[in-house]
Amino acid sequence: MAGTLPAAGPASAATDPQRLTVDLAASEGPVMLGANGALYGLSDDGVPSDAALAPLKVTSISQKPEGGAQHPNGDALTVSKSFFRNGGGEINVMMQDIYAKWPYEDLGIDDYLPKVDKIAKEVAADPNSERFVYIPFNEPDQIWYKLGVADQAQYEANRDRFFRDWKTVYHRIRAIDPDARIAGPNEAAYHTRLLRDFLAFAKREDVLPQVMTWHELGSGSLRDFQAHYDDYRSLEREAGIAPLKINIDEYANRRDLSVPGQLVQWVSMFERNKVYANAAYWDAAGNLSGHVVRSNIPNGGWWFFRWYAGLTGDTVEVTPPQADTIDTLQGLASLDTGRRQAQVLLGGSAGDSDVVVRHVPRSVFGRTVTATVAEAAWSGYEGQHATPRVLARVKVKVADDGSVTVPLRGMRKMSAYRIVLTPGGSGTPATPSVPWSASYEAEAAAVTDGKVYTQGTVENANGYAASGTKDVGSLNQATSKVDFTVTVPRDGTYDLAILYGNQSGAPATQRLSVDGGDPVTVTYPSTENWTYRAKKELPIRLSAGTHELTLAKGAAEVTLDRVDLTARDGVPSASYEATLADISGRPSYDYSSSAGVGTGALVLRSGDQAVFDVYAPRDGYYTVVPRASAAVRLALHGETVTAAPGRPLRLYLAAGNNRVAMTAQHASVRSLTVSGAGSTAGTLGHEADSATLAGGAELVDSAYASGGSYIGRLGNSPSSTAEFTVRAPSSGRYLLVVHYAHNDRRDNGHAYNTDIMSRTADITVGDGAPVRVTFKNTWSSDDYWTVGVPVDLRKGSNKVTFGNATAWAPDIDRIELGRVVGLP
Structure with missing residues (x-):
C-alpha cells in the first residue's frame, strides 16, 4: 500500500479523487525551462525590474527591432542589456514589427528589404549578436501572403510568392550577418500543408531556418499541440531533416495569463516536448505577459514561473487524468539526484486529487520522505501575491512498491500547487500554520444596480480571467452596491482582499460597511481596464458569526470579482x-x-x-x-x-x-x-514641496498627492531639475524610494495592445555620476507607484537631484530613504 499524507485542505464532495501519476524512473531529459518566455515581456531597461526578471531564468523573449514603429518600446537591442545581465537566454527579433500598422502595411518586398538590411546591420554589430534570432516574417498565413486559404490554386500562388521572398530575405540577412540564426515560417496557427511544402523548399534551396516557429493561440491548443508537435516531427523525418529547435513564440489566451492553474497546462506540454515558448502579448509590454505587477511585484503567475525556474535535474514522466484535454488537471515534475529532490507542479482543475509518485529511489531518498505542499493562487493580473503559503509538511514512509501518494483536497481551479519530496531524516517537521480563509464571489452576492458579466471562458478564451468566470460591473449608479454575506469563526482582525477593476482614469472609491454600520472609504488605484484585475487589501475587525459586508459606489465606478477573508494571526x-x-x-x-x-x-x-x-x-x-x-x-x-x-x-x-x-x-x-x-520608523521622508525646483519644474496642487502637491514639468531640458536635501544620520547604503506618477501612452489603433510608455529620470547624489532610472506608466496621472534605487549617502547633508535633459521625467510626489541595514 502506498504511503499517504494528510489532506492539504478540507475534503470536498464524496467523489473519487483524480489521480496524477509521476514516474521518477522515466526520465525525459534535462530540465530545459523553455516555456518561460514572453512576447514583449520587456519594455525598457528596468521594466520589469532586475529582481523580478532574474529569478525566472527566462530562456527566450521576442521583441521588435530597434526603432520599430509597431510599438513605442520593447526594442530588442535596448532591452537586451537588462535581459542578459539577468541571465536571459536569447532574443527573437520580430523584424516585421519595424512597420507601424497591424496588420502590417503591405508595401511589397522592395520596401521591406532596406529595413531588413538596417536590422541585420544593427544586430550583427551588437557584442551579443550570437544571442539574437531573426524572425523575418510574422504570421504569413494571414498577413501579406494569406497562406491559409482553402483554394489550392490560390494557396500555391501565394505560397510561391512567400517562398521567393523567404529566400530573398534569408540571403539578405546572411550576407550581412553570416552567422545569423533565422527562425520561421512563424504561422499564426499550425498548418501541415504549408510546413510540408516549406521544409521541402527550404531544404532544396538551402534556406532552412535554424529555429522552427509557429503560434498556439487558441484554447484548443491545450488539446491539439501534442498532435501538432508529433505531426511536425514526422514532416521533418519525411523530408530527411534533422530535428530543428522549436519555439512556439506566441502562446496562450488572455484568460490564461496570470492564472497559475491555466499556465501549468501550457508549460507542462511544452516542457514535456522540450520546446521553447513565449507567452503572447495581449495587453501591455514590460510585465512578462501579465506576470509582474507594476515593475517589481509578483502575482500568482510570477510565483508559478518562479517554481518552474526552480526545477533542476531531469524532468520525468507525468500521466494526468486526461491527457491533451482543455482545462483539466495537468502537471510536470523533476528529479535531481544530486540535490536529492523531486518536485511536482500541477493544477488546472478543482476538487480532490491524489498525486502518486512512483519509483522513489531508496538510494536517493531512503525509507522516508518529507513532502512539502504549497499553493500559488490567482491574484489577478495586477494583484500582488505574497510568498506562496505552505499547506502541509509531513514525513511519510515510502511504500514497499517504492511509491508515495500525496493527497490534495479542495484544490482550486485557478491555483497551481507544488509538491517537493526530500529525504525524511530524523525528527518531525513543523506543521505549517495555515490561517482560516474563505472566498466569496461577487456574482453570488446580492447585487443592486449592477450587472453580472461572464468572462474568460473556453468559448471566449481571449476574454480576461475572472474568478468563477463571472464578475460584477456597471456599478455606476448612486445606489449601486454589492452585499456579501460572510461567516467567520472567531472574533478578531481579518485581512480583506478585494479583486477589482478601475478604468475611471483616477483613484476610485467605494464605501465599505459591516452590518449596515458607518461606512469607511476604500480607495482603488487605477488598472489597465475594467477586467484587468488588481487586488486591494485592508484589515477589518469582525466578531464570530455571520455578517453582511457592503461595498457601495463612491467616487467613480469599480468592478468587483471576488473578496477573500483571511484570519490575521500575529505579525506576517x-x-x-x-x-x-x-x-x-x-x-x-x-x-x-x-x-x-x-x-x-x-x-x-x-x-x-x-x-x-x-x-x-x-x-x-x-x-x-x-x-x-x-x-x-x-x-x-x-x-x-x-x-x-x-x-x-x-x-x-x-x-x-x-x-x-x-x-x-x-x-x-x-x-x-x-x-x-x-515599518517606516527611522526612514527619511521628503515631500515634493521640500525640493528646490529650477528650469520650469513646478509644484502642482493635487488632492491625490501625499503632501497635497507633486513636482510636475520636470525635465525636458538640462536646466529643469528638482533637488532634495537629505540629512543622513550615518554614512552608508540606502534605498531611495521614489513615489511617482505619469500616464504616457501612444494610441496606435491596435485592437488589443495598450501601448503604454515609460519615462526616465537621471538621479544624482552629491557630485556623483547620474544614474538613469526607468519609471513605468502608472495607468493614471493621479496614482502613485514606487521605484527603489540603491544610493550611497554620507553622514550629514546630501543633495539628491532629479532631472532629464531630453525628455519629461515622471511627476514626483515624495521620496523616502531607508538605510539598507537599519538599527535594531
Whole structure:
C-alpha cells in the first residue's frame, strides 16, 4: 500500500479523487525551462525590474527591432542589456514589427528589404549578436501572403510568392550577418500543408531556418499541440531533416495569463516536448505577459514561473487524468539526484486529487520522505501575491512498491500547487500554520444596480480571467452596491482582499460597511481596464458569526470579482527554505534532520552562494533571521552584512521581490525567516514641496498627492531639475524610494495592445555620476507607484537631484530613504 499524507485542505464532495501519476524512473531529459518566455515581456531597461526578471531564468523573449514603429518600446537591442545581465537566454527579433500598422502595411518586398538590411546591420554589430534570432516574417498565413486559404490554386500562388521572398530575405540577412540564426515560417496557427511544402523548399534551396516557429493561440491548443508537435516531427523525418529547435513564440489566451492553474497546462506540454515558448502579448509590454505587477511585484503567475525556474535535474514522466484535454488537471515534475529532490507542479482543475509518485529511489531518498505542499493562487493580473503559503509538511514512509501518494483536497481551479519530496531524516517537521480563509464571489452576492458579466471562458478564451468566470460591473449608479454575506469563526482582525477593476482614469472609491454600520472609504488605484484585475487589501475587525459586508459606489465606478477573508494571526511572516534557494558554487545538501521548518539544510562553504527571493508587501523595514549553524553574510541592494546564527537583522526591503544573497565560510543553513509589515520608523521622508525646483519644474496642487502637491514639468531640458536635501544620520547604503506618477501612452489603433510608455529620470547624489532610472506608466496621472534605487549617502547633508535633459521625467510626489541595514 502506498504511503499517504494528510489532506492539504478540507475534503470536498464524496467523489473519487483524480489521480496524477509521476514516474521518477522515466526520465525525459534535462530540465530545459523553455516555456518561460514572453512576447514583449520587456519594455525598457528596468521594466520589469532586475529582481523580478532574474529569478525566472527566462530562456527566450521576442521583441521588435530597434526603432520599430509597431510599438513605442520593447526594442530588442535596448532591452537586451537588462535581459542578459539577468541571465536571459536569447532574443527573437520580430523584424516585421519595424512597420507601424497591424496588420502590417503591405508595401511589397522592395520596401521591406532596406529595413531588413538596417536590422541585420544593427544586430550583427551588437557584442551579443550570437544571442539574437531573426524572425523575418510574422504570421504569413494571414498577413501579406494569406497562406491559409482553402483554394489550392490560390494557396500555391501565394505560397510561391512567400517562398521567393523567404529566400530573398534569408540571403539578405546572411550576407550581412553570416552567422545569423533565422527562425520561421512563424504561422499564426499550425498548418501541415504549408510546413510540408516549406521544409521541402527550404531544404532544396538551402534556406532552412535554424529555429522552427509557429503560434498556439487558441484554447484548443491545450488539446491539439501534442498532435501538432508529433505531426511536425514526422514532416521533418519525411523530408530527411534533422530535428530543428522549436519555439512556439506566441502562446496562450488572455484568460490564461496570470492564472497559475491555466499556465501549468501550457508549460507542462511544452516542457514535456522540450520546446521553447513565449507567452503572447495581449495587453501591455514590460510585465512578462501579465506576470509582474507594476515593475517589481509578483502575482500568482510570477510565483508559478518562479517554481518552474526552480526545477533542476531531469524532468520525468507525468500521466494526468486526461491527457491533451482543455482545462483539466495537468502537471510536470523533476528529479535531481544530486540535490536529492523531486518536485511536482500541477493544477488546472478543482476538487480532490491524489498525486502518486512512483519509483522513489531508496538510494536517493531512503525509507522516508518529507513532502512539502504549497499553493500559488490567482491574484489577478495586477494583484500582488505574497510568498506562496505552505499547506502541509509531513514525513511519510515510502511504500514497499517504492511509491508515495500525496493527497490534495479542495484544490482550486485557478491555483497551481507544488509538491517537493526530500529525504525524511530524523525528527518531525513543523506543521505549517495555515490561517482560516474563505472566498466569496461577487456574482453570488446580492447585487443592486449592477450587472453580472461572464468572462474568460473556453468559448471566449481571449476574454480576461475572472474568478468563477463571472464578475460584477456597471456599478455606476448612486445606489449601486454589492452585499456579501460572510461567516467567520472567531472574533478578531481579518485581512480583506478585494479583486477589482478601475478604468475611471483616477483613484476610485467605494464605501465599505459591516452590518449596515458607518461606512469607511476604500480607495482603488487605477488598472489597465475594467477586467484587468488588481487586488486591494485592508484589515477589518469582525466578531464570530455571520455578517453582511457592503461595498457601495463612491467616487467613480469599480468592478468587483471576488473578496477573500483571511484570519490575521500575529505579525506576517514567511520562511524561505535554503534547500530550495538558487545556488552557485558547489554547496551540499544535508537531510539528516527534518525537524522544524525547512526540508533540510544547505551547507555553504567558501565560494558558495544561495539566493533567496523575498517578498515584501510594501517598502519598509522587516526582521530577517537566518537559521544557520554559523555566521553568514547577507547581500541586499549592494550592501553586505554579517549575521550571527539566529540573530535578527532589520533590513529595508523594496515592495515586491528582493533578491537576498547568502554566503558563509562554513555554515549549515535551514531557512531565512522574514517577518513584519514594512515599518517606516527611522526612514527619511521628503515631500515634493521640500525640493528646490529650477528650469520650469513646478509644484502642482493635487488632492491625490501625499503632501497635497507633486513636482510636475520636470525635465525636458538640462536646466529643469528638482533637488532634495537629505540629512543622513550615518554614512552608508540606502534605498531611495521614489513615489511617482505619469500616464504616457501612444494610441496606435491596435485592437488589443495598450501601448503604454515609460519615462526616465537621471538621479544624482552629491557630485556623483547620474544614474538613469526607468519609471513605468502608472495607468493614471493621479496614482502613485514606487521605484527603489540603491544610493550611497554620507553622514550629514546630501543633495539628491532629479532631472532629464531630453525628455519629461515622471511627476514626483515624495521620496523616502531607508538605510539598507537599519538599527535594531
